Amino acid sequence: MSSPEPRDPARLRSARWFAPDDLRSFGHRSRLKGMGFDDADYKDRPVIAILNTWSDLNTCHSHFRERAQDVRRGILQAGGFPVEVPVMSLGEMLMKPTTMLYRNLLAMEVEEVLRCHPIDAAVLMGGCDKTVPAMLMGAISADIPSIFLPAGPMLRARWKTETLGSGSDAWKFWDQRGAGLLCDADWNQVENCIARSAGTCMTMGTASTMACVAESLGFTLVGAAATPSVIADHARLGVRTGRRAVELAWDGPRPADLVTSDSIDNALTTALAIGGSTNAIVHLIALAGRAGIPLTLERFDELSRRTPVIGDLRPGGRFLMEDFYDAGGLPALLNLLRDLLNLDCPTVNGTTLGQQVTDAEVINSEVIRPRENPVSVSGGTCVLRGNLAPDGCVIKPLGADPRLQRHRGPALVFEDYPDMKARLDDPDLDVTADTVLILRSAGPLGAPGFPEWGMLPIPKKLLRAGVRDMVRISDARMSGTSYGTCVLHVAPESHLGGPLALVRTGDTIELDVAARKLHWDCPAEEIARRKAAWVPPTPKFDRGYGQLFARHITQADQGCDFDFLAGRSPGQEPGIF
Numbered sequence: 326m327s328s329p330e331p332r333d334p335a336r337l338r339s340a341r342w343f344a345p346d347d348l349r350s351f352g353h354r355s356r357l358k359g360m361g362f363d364d365a366d367y368k369d370r371p372v373i374a375i376l377n378t379w380s381d382l383n384t385c386h387s388h389f390r391e392r393a394q395d396v397r398r399g400i401l402q403a404g405g406f407p408v409e410v411p412v413m414s415l416g417e418m419l420m421k422p423t424t425m426l427y428r429n430l431l432a433m434e435v436e437e438v439l440r441c442h443p444i445d446a447a448v449l450m451g452g453c454d455k456t457v458p459a460m461l462m463g464a465i466s467a468d469i470p471s472i473f474l475p476a477g478p479m480l481r482a483r484w485k486t487e488t489l490g491s492g493s494d495a496w497k498f499w500d501q502r503g504a505g506l507l508c509d510a511d512w513n514q515v516e517n518c519i520a521r522s523a524g525t526c527m528t529m530g531t532a533s534t535m536a537c538v539a540e541s542l543g544f545t546l547v548g549a550a551a552t553p554s555v556i557a558d559h560a561r562l563g564v565r566t567g568r569r570a571v572e573l574a575w576d577g578p579r580p581a582d583l584v585t586s587d588s589i590d591n592a593l594t595t596a597l598a599i600g601g602s603t604n605a606i607v608h609l610i611a612l613a614g615r616a617g618i619p620l621t622l623e624r625f626d627e628l629s630r631r632t633p634v635i636g637d638l639r640p641g642g643r644f645l646m647e648d649f650y651d652a653g654g655l656p657a658l659l660n661l662l663r664d665l666l667n668l669d670c671p672t673v674n675g676t677t678l679g680q681q682v683t684d685a686e687v688i689n690s691e692v693i694r695p696r697e698n699p700v701s702v703s704g705g706t707c708v709l710r711g712n713l714a715p716d717g718c719v720i721k722p723l724g725a726d727p728r729l730q731r732h733r734g735p736a737l738v739f740e741d742y743p744d745m746k747a748r749l750d751d752p753d754l755d756v757t758a759d760t761v762l763i764l765r766s767a768g769p770l771g772a773p774g775f776p777e778w779g780m781l782p783i784p785k786k787l788l789r790a791g792v793r794d795m796v797r798i799s800d801a802r803m804s805g806t807s808y809g810t811c812v813l814h815v816a817p818e819s820h821l822g823g824p825l826a827l828v829r830t831g832d833t834i835e836l837d838v839a840a841r842k843l844h845w846d847c848p849a850e851e852i853a854r855r856k857a858a859w860v861p862p863t864p865k866f867d868r869g870y871g872q873l874f875a876r877h878i879t880q881a882d883q884g885c886d887f888d889f890l891a892g893r894s895p896g897q898e899p900g901i902f
Contacts, residue, residue, distance in 0.1 A: 332575050334368075334369035334370075337371055337372075337445050337574065338372075338443065338444065338445050338469070339367075339371065339372040339443035339444065339445050341443070342443035343367060343368070343443065353443070366406055367406040370404055370405055370406045371404075371405045371406065371445035371446060371571055371574030371575065372405070372406045372408060372443050372444055372445050372574075373400045373405040373406065373407050373408070373444075373445065373446050373447065373448065373567070373570045373571060373574060374408050374409075374410050374438070374439065374442065374444040374446075374447040374448070375393050375396050375397065375400075375407060375408065375409040375410065375447075375448045375450065375567075376410050376411075376412050376435060376438065376439075376447055376448065376449050376450060376460065377389055377393050377409055377410070377411050377412070377450045378411075378412055378413070378414040378415070378431075378450055378451050378452075378453075378456050378460075379393070379411070379414060379450075380414030380416060382414070382416050382419050382420075383414040383415070383416030383419075383453055384416060384418055384419070384453075384520070384523075385416065385417070385418075385452050385453035385476050385479075385523070385524060385525045385526075385532065386414060386416070386450075386451075386452060386453060386456075386476055386523075387523040388476070388523040388524070388554055388555060389450055389476065391560075392450065392474070392559070392560070392563045393409055393450065393563075395560050395561075395563030395564045395567070396448050396450070396474065396563045396564070396566055396567040396570075397409070397567060398564050398567065399563065399564035399565060399566060399567025399568040399569075399570075399571075400448075400567040400568070400570060400571055401567075402564070402567070402568055403567070403568040403569075403570075403571035403572065404571060405445075405446075405567075405570065405571035405574065407567070408442075408444075410438055410442070412431065412434050412435055412438060412460075413427065413430065413431045413434055414453075414456070415427055415428065415431055415453060415454070415455045415456050415459065416453055417453050417454045417455070417531075417532075422772055422773065422774050422776045423772070423774045423775065423776035423777060424453070424454060424455040425455055425769075425774050425775045425776065425777075425802065425885070426773060426774025426775075426874065427455070427774075428455040428458060428459045428462075428885075429459070429462075429874070429878075429885075429886060429887050429890070430459075430870060431455070431456065431459035431460065431463070432458075432459040432460070432462035432463040432466075432886075432890075433463065433890070434463065435449070435459065435460050435462075435463025435464060435467070436462075436463035436464075436466040436467045436894075437463075437467075438463075439463065439464065439467035439469045439471075440467050440469070440898070440899070441899055444469060445469075445470070445574035446469065446470040446471065446472070446570045446571070446573045446574035447464065447469060447470070447471045447472070447570070448471075448472055448473075448474055448566055448567060448570045449461070449464060449471055449472070449473045449474065449544075450474050450476070451473070451474075451475070451476065452475050452476020452477065452524070452525045452532055452536065452554075453476065453525055453532055454525075454530070454531040454532050454535065454604065454805070457473070457475070457532070457535035457536060457538070457539055457608075458535060458608035458611060458612060460473065461473065461539060461542075461544060461580075461612055462611055462612060462615050462886070462890075464544075464580050465580045465581075465584055465612065465615040465616055465894075466615050466890065466894040467580075467894065468579050468580050468581050468894060469579070469580075470570075470573035470574055470577055470578070470579050470580075470673075471544070471573075471580060472544060472545065472546070472566055472569055472570050472573060472673045473539045473544040473545050473549075474545070474549065474562070474563060474566045475525075475536040475539065475540075475545060475549050475550055475552070476523075476524055476525050476532070476554055477524050477525065477536075477551075477552050477553050477554030477555075477559045477562075478524050478525050478526065478527040478532070478533055478551070478553055478554060478645075478646035478647065478650075479491065479520060479521055479522040479523060479524035479525065479526070479527050479553070479554055479555075480521045480522045480524070480527065480553055480554075480555065480556075480647060481521065481527055481645045481647045481648070482518050482519050482520070482521040482527070483518065484514060484515050484518050484519070485514075488645070489515070489518065489519045490526075490527060490528040490639040490640070490645055490806070491519055491520055491526040491527055491528055491530075491806060492526050492528055492530055492640070492804055492805075492806020492807065493528050493639050493640040493806045493807070493808065494515070494519060495515075495519060495806075496780065496806075496807060496808070498511075498512065498515050499782075500783065500788055500793060503782075503783075503785045503788045503789075504785075504788040504789050504791075505789060522554060522555045523554050523555055524553065524554025524555060525554070526805075526806050527553075527645045527646045527647060528638070528639040528640055528645060528646070528805075528806045529599055529600055529601055529602070529636065529638035529639060529640070529641070529642075529646065529649075529805065530602055530640075530804060530805030530806040531602040531604040531605070531804065531805035531806075532805070533550065533551070533601075533646050533805075534596055534599065534601035534602040534604070534605050534805055535602075535604075535605060535608060536549070536550035536551075537550040537551075537595050537596070537599055537601065537655050538592045538595060538596055538601075538605060538608070538609065540595075540655050541588075541591045541592045541594075541595035541655070541659065541678070542583055542584060542588050542589075542591070542592050542612075543578075543583040543588060543670060543671055543672030543673055543674075543678060544580075544583060544672075544673060545566075545673070546562060546565055546566055546569060546673070546674060547656055547674060547681045547682075548650075548654045548655065548656055549562055549566075550654065550655045551646055551649045551650040551654040551655055552650060552654075553646070553647050553650060569673060569674070572675070573673060576675075578671050578672075578673065580616075581616070581893070582671055583670070583671060583672070583673070584612065584613070584615075584616040584618070585616070585618070585670065586613075586618050587667035587669075587670050588667065588670040588678075589609065589612070589613050589616075589618055589620060590624075590628065590666075590667060591666050591667055591670060591678060592605075592609055592612075593609060593624065593625060593628045594628055594632050594662065594665050594666060595655070595658075595659065596609070596705070596706075597625075597628060597629055597632040597634065597705040597706060598632050598633065598634060598635055598636060598658060598662055598705065599634075599636035599638060599655075599658065599705075600634045600636055600637075600638055600641040600642060600700060600701075600705050600721075600723050601705065601706075601805065602804075602805025603706055603719050603720075603721050603802070603803060603805070603813055603814070604802055604803075604805055605706075606622070606625055606706065606719055606814070607775075607802070607814065607881055607884055607885055608884070609884075610882070610883060610884030610886075611884035611885065611886040612884075613884075614883075614884050614886055614890075614891045614892070615886070615890065615891070615892075615893075615894075616893060617891075617892045617893040620884075621882075622708045622717040622719075622882055623708070625706065625708055625719075626707060626708040626841065629703060629704055629705060629706055629707055629708070630703050630704070631665065631703065632662075632665060632703060632705065633696060633699035633700075633701065633702050633703060634699055634700040634701040634703075634704075634705045634723060635658060635661060635662075635693060635694045635695070635696065635699050635700065636649065636658055636692070636693060636694075636700070637691065637692055637693070637694055637700050638692070639806075640724050640805075640806055640807065640808040641700065641705075641721070641723030641724045641808070642700050642723075643691075644691070644692045648689070648692045649692055649693070651688065651689065651692075652687060652688050652689035652690075652691075652692035652693045653685055653686055653687045653688045653689070653693055654685075656681065656682040656685035657682075657685040657686055657687045657688070657693055658687075658693050659678070659682045659685070660682045660683065660684075660685040660686075660687075661687065661693070661695070661696055662696075663679065663682075666678065666679070668680075700723070701722075701723055704722050704723070704838075705721070705722075705723055706719055706720070706721050706722075706723075707719065707720050707721075707722055707838055707841060708841065709812065709836075709838070709841050709842060709843040710841065710842070710843065711842050711843040711844045711845070712824060712844060712845050712847075712852075713798070713815065713824050713825060713828070713834070713843050713844065713845040714812075714815045714816060714823075714824070714825075714843050715816075715817070715823075715824065716816035716817055716823075716880065716882045717814070717816055717881075717882045718798075718812050718813060718814050718815040718816065718843060718881075719812075719813050719814050720810070720811065720812050720813065720838060721803075721808075721811075722838050724807070724808030724809060725794065725808070725809060725810035725811070725838075726793075726794040726809075726810055729794060729795070729796050729810040729836070730810065730836070730837075730838040730839070731836065731837050731838065731839065732759075732761075732796050732810075732835070732836045733833060733834070733835045733836075734759040734760055734761045734796065734833070734834060735759070735760055735761065735830075735831050735832070735833060735834075736760075736761050736763050736828050736829070736830055736831065736832045736833070736834050737754075737755070737756055737760045737761065737762055737763065737830050738763045738765070738828055738829060738830045739762070739763065739764045739765070739781075740765060740766060741764075741765065741766035741767070741771075742764070742766070742767065742772070742778055745764055745781065745782075749781075749782060749784050749785075750784055750785045750786075752786055754784055754786070756784050756786070756787065757787075758787060758790075758792045758795065760795065761795075761796045761797070761798060761834040761836075762781045762795055762796070762797045762798070763797075763798050763799065763825070763828055763834075764778060764779075764781055764797070764798075764799040764800075764801060765799065765800060765818075765819035765820075765825050765826060765828075766800075766819055766820060766862070767779070767799050767800050767801035767818075767819075768800035768801065768815075768816075768818025768819065768820055768821075768880075768881065769818060769820075769878045769879075769880065769881065769885050770818060770820040770821065770865070770875060770878065771800065771818055771819055771820030771862070772801070773865050773866070773871070773874065773875065774874075775801065775802055775881065775885055776801060776802065777801065777802050777803055777804040777807070778799060778801040778802075778803075779797070779799045779801040779802055779803035779807070779811050779813040780797070780803045780804065780807040780808070780809055780811050781795075781797040781799065781811070783795055794809050794810050795809075795810065796810045796812070796834070796836055797809065797810065797811045797812065798811075798812040798815065798825075798834065798843070799811075799812070799813060799815065799825075800814070800815040800816070800818035800819055800820075800823070800825055800881070801813060801814075802814065802881075810836075812836065812843060814881040814882070815843075815881075816880045816881045816882045817880055818880065818881070820862060821880075822856070822859050822861065824845060824852070826859060827847075827852060827855040827856060827859060828845060828847075829855075832845060832846065832847055833845075833846035833847075834846070873887075874887075877889055879891075
């Protein structure tokens with residue numbers, strides 16, 4: 326980064342709107358005054374936008390009204406002019422079929438909101454899974470100084486003697502209920518207490534994974550990723566984030582300074598070391614793509630082979646995000662991985678990544694494990710290839726039964742999610758513990774939107790027989806809170822006629838995680854015959870955003886961004902004043 330320029334108000338971006346002595350600027354200023362502001366509020370002050378994704382239908386962000394006021398206080402303390410701008414809220418729990426359908430819509434909104442308004446810097450308030458990558462993608466494309474404020478994980482929950490982790494324990498107790506081991510009254514009690522407070526899932530799900538990714542990329546204040554949502558530290562984090570945003574308006578860095586091939590490698594290493602969500606792969610490819618940085622699945626696998634998993638965090642480990650925070654958080658974990666990181670990458674803190682983690686201390690070595698005693702020596706997430714997934718697929722061995730990571734068995738194919746729901750629990754279903762469950766029509770186009778259907782439920786007849794894991798394959802994603810031997814993101818997806826579309830019940834499937842192989846045991850001539858007979862499905866959209874999505878979405882291995890948004894933005898500014 327270049328050294329800071331003198332703080333001349335004339336070089337603020339917002340000065341183009343407010344400073345000139347002309348009729349258009351008269352209009353800009355007079356309308357601010359119509360809202361009760363005067364010259365002292367905005368003149369010669371950087372305009373700091375608070376992009377708030379609060380919504381009554383986004384459970385993770387229910388504290389954001391209050392937190393936005395904390396951010397506003399910090400901006401005012403530092404001499405900025407705060408403006409709160411609501412943007413689309415992607416609430417994972419209540420949006421159907423999936424928030425992933427709308428990630429790119431929020432990314433476009435963030436980009437255009439930043440570009441078209443008199444904004445000198447922005448505080449991006451997000452947390453629930455897709456809000457994090459969406460807001461970062463938009464900020465990267467707009468390239469206006471931006472700092473991210475994670476919503477923070479909810480507090481740890483308890484039921485009787487059990488410590489509950491959101492998502493992960495819901496799956497566990499649902500299986501127990503299906504097996505007849507949990508009564509309705511106990512299930513209702515779990516429902517009442519598993520989400521203890523505002524905030525994102527307190528397991529290392531997609532939300533916390535992407536918050537850690539944002540911190541490792543340099544977009545947050547130090548330690549922000551793990552700070553619980555409703556403690557006083559999070560309120561203070563909001564204030565400090567607001568203050569820092571004012572400094573960014575004057576001196577940067579900009580997103581273009583933060584997102585480089587080196588910082589992307591840092592983010593990949595971080596996601597692997599914390600045992601993070603497989604969703605990080607799709608989002609990081611999209612983030613890199615917005616910065617014009619090529620990123621392939623092979624790079625994930627290269628780093629996976631060398632990166633130990635040292636965050637002992639559910640669902641792949643034992644602890645929750647509040648424990649991670651108390652143990653030293655992400656800075657302490659990264660300080661143990663210095664030799665695997667590019668330490669010279671800049672951050673919004675005005676320091677390098679290396680400088681901001683150098684004094685970070687591990688408080689609890691059970692939660693943040695030493696390198697010589699990792700949760701896993703490597704392989705937090707692995708990339709597989711084979712004739713069933715020529716463009717790749719992924720698996721999280723950390724959450725899978727070791728016994729199933731080398732497996733050969735007959736396929737049981739479900740055409741789509743409704744077909745699976747209708748047949749899965751049929752007592753006459755021809756299924757055993759060795760069966761490979763396959764779900765198709767669950768990818769970016771097929772579902773549509775690439776939903777988190779990849780942790781296919783285990784048939785009740787097998788649950789009652791004691792089965793708790795099976796090999797499951799789909800072109801879907803999986804919640805970061807999920808677990809199991811689930812092969813995900815199969816590309817190309819079945820909706821496009823990828824090999825997954827051609828598999829039939831009874832075909833033999835072979836999985837070998839160590840060899841990074843997913844093989845469909847079917848003769849080439851038979852595959853060609855089935856391919857020739859395959860009929861493309863009817864398009865799902867004939868208008869609106871859905872049609873735009875269908876025409877321009879890329880596949881899982883390419884990040885599922887829109888093809889017309891790839892590459893660095895030319896940085897267009899509004900041209901008429």
